[in-house]
Amino acid sequence: MNILVLGGGFGGIVAAYTLRNTLLSEHEVTLVNQSSDFYLRAAFPTMAFEGDIRPEDIRLRLDEVLPVRGINFRKARVTAIRPERNTVETNDGELRYDYLIIAMGTDFAKDNVPGLMEYCYSLWTVDEVQRFWSRLRTFTGGSVVTGTALGSPCEGPMWEATMLMDRFARQRGMRDRVEIHHFTPKALALQPVGPAGVQWGKETFAKLGIHVHTSAEAVRVTPDRVVFRDGREIRYDIGLLVAPYIGHAVIVQAGLGDENGFVLVDSKMRTRTFPNIFAVGDCVSVPARPKMAHNAMRGGVVAATNIAYEIMGKPAYWEHRNEIMCVINNGGGKGTYVRSDVPWGGNLSIVMGAHADTPGLTAEESYFIKKAFADYFLANAGNVRFIM
Numbered sequence: 349m350n351i352l353v354l355g356g357g358f359g360g361i362v363a364a365y366t367l368r369n370t371l372l373s374e375h376e377v378t379l380v381n382q383s384s385d386f387y388l389r390a391a392f393p394t395m396a397f398e399g400d401i402r403p404e405d406i407r408l409r410l411d412e413v414l415p416v417r418g419i420n421f422r423k424a425r426v427t428a429i430r431p432e433r434n435t436v437e438t439n440d441g442e443l444r445y446d447y448l449i450i451a452m453g454t455d456f457a458k459d460n461v462p463g464l465m466e467y468c469y470s471l472w473t474v475d476e477v478q479r480f481w482s483r484l485r486t487f488t489g490g491s492v493v494t495g496t497a498l499g500s501p502c503e504g505p506m507w508e509a510t511m512l513m514d515r516f517a518r519q520r521g522m523r524d525r526v527e528i529h530h531f532t533p534k535a536l537a538l539q540p541v542g543p544a545g546v547q548w549g550k551e552t553f554a555k556l557g558i559h560v561h562t563s564a565e566a567v568r569v570t571p572d573r574v575v576f577r578d579g580r581e582i583r584y585d586i587g588l589l590v591a592p593y594i595g596h597a598v599i600v601q602a603g604l605g606d607e608n609g610f611v612l613v614d615s616k617m618r619t620r621t622f623p624n625i626f627a628v629g630d631c632v633s634v635p636a637r638p639k640m641a642h643n644a645m646r647g648g649v650v651a652a653t654n655i656a657y658e659i660m661g662k663p664a665y666w667e668h669r670n671e672i673m674c675v676i677n678n679g680g681g682k683g684t685y686v687r688s689d690v691p692w693g694g695n696l697s698i699v700m701g702a703h704a705d706t707p708g709l710t711a712e713e714s715y716f717i718k719k720a721f722a723d724y725f726l727a728n729a730g731n732v733r734f735i736m
C-alpha cells in the first residue's frame with residue numbers, strides 16, 4: 349500500500365510516524381511538504397519577546413529526519429487533489445495513493461480585515477517573528493494592541509503575547525510608558541477556556557493593568573488604529589493581530605471542503621465522501637474553535653491508526669474529540685496551564701499556574717511542561733508517542 353500525507357506540520361508529521369510505527373515496511377509512507385523545514389510554532393511567542401531563540405533551535409529538517417526513520421519525503425507544492433483517480437498533482441509531478449491524509453493547515457483570509465496583515469505583526473512565521481523582534485528591540489514606549497479577528501483560528505498565542513509584552517515592558521523598566529490593549533470578538537476574554545479561564549483572564553489582566561476590549565470585531569486596520577464594527581477604535585504603535593483563516597483552494601477544487609474550504613470529516617478523521625481520504629489538523633472543518641497543534645497531533649494519531657488497522661484487516665474504530673490543552677508562557681519561567689472542552693459543548697474548564705488561586709500545578713511546573721514537550725518533540729524529530 350502507498351500512503352500519502354500532505355503537509356509537514358504537527359498533524360502530518362505525527363500521522364506519518366504513527367503509520368510508520370504501526371505498518372510493516374512493505375507499505376510506503378510518503379510525506380509531501382512545500383518546504384523542507386518544520387518550525388515549532390508554539391515557541392514563536394517566546395522567540396518574539398525573548399529574542400534569544402534562534403530559528404535553527406526550533407527547526408526540524410524534514411528531508412533529513414524523515415528518510416532515516418523510514419518515511420519518504422517529497423519537497424513539493426500540492427497543486428491539485430484528484431480523489432476520483434487517487435492521485436495528487438504537485439509542481440514536481442503526479443503522485444498516486446491508496447490512502448491519503450490531508451494535513452495542509454490553512455490560508456489567511458487576507459482581505460477580510462483590510463490593513464490587518466499590511467500594518468500589523470502576526471507571529472505566524474519565523475520571518476514575522478524576526479521582523480517583530482527587530483521592532484520590539486527599539487521600542488521605548490507607546491501603545492501595543494494584541495487581538496484576534498473574527499474567524500481567526502486560535503486566541504492562545506495572543507493571550508501569551510499579551511502576558512509576554514507586559515513582562516518585557518516591566519523588565520525594561522518602561523511599563524509606565526506602555527499601554528497594553530487586548531481585544532477579542534467574543535463576549536469575554538478567554539471564553540473558550542470556560543469559567544475558570546474567564547476568571548483567570550479577568551483577575552490577571554486587571555492586576556497587570558491590561559485594557560481588555562470584548563465583543564470587539566475588527567473591521568479595518570490603518571497604520572495607527574484598529575477600527576471595530578461598533579465604531580470603537582484603538583490607537584497603536586505596535587499591532588500584534590491574528591487574521592481570519594480560510595481553507596486551501598485545492599481542497600475546495602477537489603470537492604472536499606465546506607463553504608470556507610475546510611475538510612469535512614467524521615470522528616475517525618475520514619472524509620465524508622471518499623473512504624480512503626482522511627484529514628487532520630487546522631485544515632479540518634470543526635464546529636467550534638480554537639484550532640490547535642494539540643488536536644492536530646491527536647487527530648493525526650487517530651487517522652493514521654485507523655488507516656493502519658484497515659490495511660491490517662482490523663476494524664478502524666479510533667475516534668478524535670477536540671479539546672483545548674496548552675500552557676500560556678507568562679515569561680520568567682512561569683506558565684498557566686489551561687484545559688477545556690467548553691467550545692464543543694463540554695464543561696471541563698481547568699486553569700492552573702500563575703496568577704490563579706487554584707490547586708494543582710504551580711506556575712513553574714506549568715511552564716516546565718510546555719518547555720519539556722517542546723524539547724521532547726524536537727529531540728525525537730517529531731516521533732512522539734506522548735502528546736501534550
Ligand SMILES: Cc1cc2nc3c(=O)[nH]c(=O)nc-3n(C[C@H](O)[C@H](O)[C@H](O)COP(=O)(O)OP(=O)(O)OC[C@H]3O[C@@H](n4cnc5c(N)ncnc54)[C@H](O)[C@@H]3O)c2cc1C
Binds near residue numbers: 360425
Ligand atoms: C504563534 C503560534 C503559537 C501557537 N501555540 C500553540 C500552542 O502552544 N499549542 C497548540 O496546541 N497550538 C498552538 N498553535 C497552533 C498550532 O501551531 C496549529 O494548530 C498547528 O500548527 C496546526 O498543525 P497542522 O499540521 O494542522 O498545520 P500546519 O502546522 O499549518 O502545517 C501545514 C503544513 O502544510 C504545508 N502546506 C500547505 N499548503 C501546501 C501545499 N499546497 N503543498 C505542500 N505543502 C503545503 C505547510 O507548509 C505546512 O508545513 C500556535 C500557533 C501559532 C501561530
